[in-house]
Amino acid sequence: MDKLQWIQNKMRDREQLLRQCNIWRSFGKKIVFTNGCFDILHHGHLHLVAAAANLGNVLVVGINSDASVKRLKGEDRPINHEQERMFQMASLLCTDAVC
Known part of the structure; x- marks a missing residue:
């Protein structure tokens, strides 16, 4: 599988993610979840995600919607739109899945 495909395969909608989580659970995997805006990816974000990944077998990251980021961070945000933040x-x- 090429690298771009590998990245895109991690980007899931909620229903796809639910199905995948059920598969992981059936194999006894411990699923860890974290979420955030991750608008301008920086060292603190990377540290958080790596630490979260150490807490289980599978890491799922939820990305706040553009509307949520705007409410939390201000009218001039997000800088990177939701799909871009998911891709990053x-x-x-x-990360094992991003939603």
């Missing part, structure tokens, strides 16, 4: 997070080795 999915490109990390320690």
Whole structure:
């Protein structure tokens, strides 16, 4: 599988993610979840995600919607739109799914 496909395969909608989580659970995997805006990806975000990944076998990262980021961060945000933030997070080795 090429690298771009590998990244895109981690990007799931909620129903796809639910099905995948059920598969992981059937294999006895411990699923860890974290979420955030991750608008301008920085060292603190990477540290958080890596630490979360160490807590289980599978890491799922939820990405706040553009509307949520705007409410939390201000009218001029997000800088990177939701799909871009999902792609960035999915490109990390320690993430297994991004929604």
